[in-house]
Amino acid sequence: MKRVMFVCKKNSARSQMAEGFAKTIGQGKIEVISSGLEASQVRPEAIATMKDAGIDISAQTSKTLSEFKSENFDMVISLCGCGVNLPPEWLTREVFEDWQLDDPAEQPEIFPRVRDEIRERVTRLVESLQVASVG
Template sequence: MKNVMFVCKHNSRRSQMAEGFARTLGEGKITVTSSGLAINEVDPIAVKVMSEVGIDISQQSSKPLDNFNPEDYDIVISLCGCGVNLPEAWVIREVFEDWQLDDPAGGSLEIFRQVRDQVKERVIKLIASLICHSNPT
């Protein structure tokens, strides 16, 4: 089972959504954590838009990247373009991607929903690619 780290600047919106989707859609296939370069409260609007699609992230919390060891993760995904600011040990994992999704902070509910849907689409593709690589035909 692959260990996935989603990282974002504040670990309050995009990375929290990715963690929620990956926990739900990747259950039994991957383990997942999210963290940030800095920490903040999980955005209540992110919690709301995730609940609209049946995923509860209300108990998730913002965690600093410094609390984790990069060697414990196979896959590191930056959601905000912060990959350029990550220590090298994080970007040389088996898989590193920088999705560079827009920050919905300060936006309308519709903006949050658009970002949520983009995150979901990317997480689905990530999980599918991991399954294909672990079960070659």
């Protein structure tokens, strides 16, 4: 089973939503966690917009990347363009992607759009892992 780390600057919105979708869509297929370059708190807007999509992330907490070891993860997905700020050992995992999604914290009205973009990308990610394991 692949282990995925979603990372964002503060682990307050985008990475938290990605973790929520991945735990739901990838249940039994991937292990997932999210973290940030710094910790903060999960934004209420992220919790509310995910609730609108039928996923409860209210129990998730903000964590720092430094709490984890890169060798424990196969894939690292940056959601905010922060890949350039990650320690090198995180960039050399089996898969590294930087999705560079807009920050809804600065424009709360875009939370639903960003949430839907994350859902689409997480769905494609999980589907690609299933294809790879079959092939």
